[in-house]
Amino acid sequence: MMQGNSLPLDRCPHCNVAKPHLIAAAGTTTTDDRGLAERFWRLYNCTICGGATMAVCPADKNPYGNSVHLEITNIWPAPQQVDEAVPERARSFLEQAISSIHAPAGAVMLTASSVDAMLKEKGLKQGNLYKRIDAAAEQHLITAEMALWAHEVRLDANDQRHADEDAVMPNEADASRAIEFATALAQFLFVLPARVAQGRGQR
Numbered sequence: 001m002m003q004g005n006s007l008p009l010d011r012c013p014h015c016n017v018a019k020p021h022l023i024a025a026a027g028t029t030t031t032d033d034r035g036l037a038e039r040f041w042r043l044y045n046c047t048i049c050g051g052a053t054m055a056v057c058p059a060d061k062n063p064y065g066n067s068v069h070l071e072i073t074n075i076w077p078a079p080q081q082v083d084e085a086v087p088e089r090a091r092s093f094l095e096q097a098i099s100s101i102h103a104p105a106g107a108v109m110l111t112a113s114s115v116d117a118m119l120k121e122k123g124l125k126q127g128n129l130y131k132r133i134d135a136a137a138e139q140h141l142i143t144a145e146m147a148l149w150a151h152e153v154r155l156d157a158n159d160q161r162h163a164d165e166d167a168v169m170p171n172e173a174d175a176s177r178a179i180e181f182a183t184a185l186a187q188f189l190f191v192l193p194a195r196v197a198q199g200r201g202q203r
Helices: 088-099 104-121 129-138 144-161 172-201
Strands: 022-030 039-046 052-061 067-069 074-076
Touching: 022 052, 088 104, 088 172, 104 129, 104 144, 104 172, 129 144, 144 172
Parallel strands: none
Antiparallel strands: 022 039, 039 052, 052 067, 052 074
C-alpha cells in the first residue's frame, strides 16, 4: 500500500472497527547522519476511536528532484493478524474474536472455540474442552502454566455461554487477555514449528 492522505487498512489497530477512516494528521521526512536513507513518516488518526497509527515508507527522487513516496514498509501499531500456519477452523474463530473485541462476551466465547479447535487439530478429540486441556498438558503439548491459563479462558467462556447470573460480564481487557492466550497458543503449537521446519528446509 502507498502513503496517502488516508491509510487503507481493513481494521483499525486500536478499536478493530472494519474499514476504518484513518486520516493523515502529520508527517515528516528523515535521513541518516550522512543524508541518506530518506524516509517519509506519517501519522493517521482513526475518526472512530481517535487512536493514532504511524506508517513509514522510503522516499525517492523523481527526475525533477522531488521526493516520491513509495510503498509503506512498516505500520505501528501493526494490525493484529492470525498467522497462516494456524489451521483454518482455529484461525477463523480467532480472527472473528479479534474482530468482535468490542463485544467482549462474544469474543471470549469465540476465543475458547479457537483454543478447542487447536487442540482437536492436535488429535485431542475425546471428551470436552476441560479434558482436552488436561490431556494436552499430560502429553506435554503445552506447559502446566499454559493449561491453567487455558482453563481460565474456558471458564470465562462457560460463564457467558450459560448466562451465569453470578458471573461478572467481561470487558474489552478480559477479551484481550483471552485473545492474547489463544495467539500465544497458536504460536506455540503451529507457527513456531512451521517456521522451524521452513528454516531447516532452507539450509
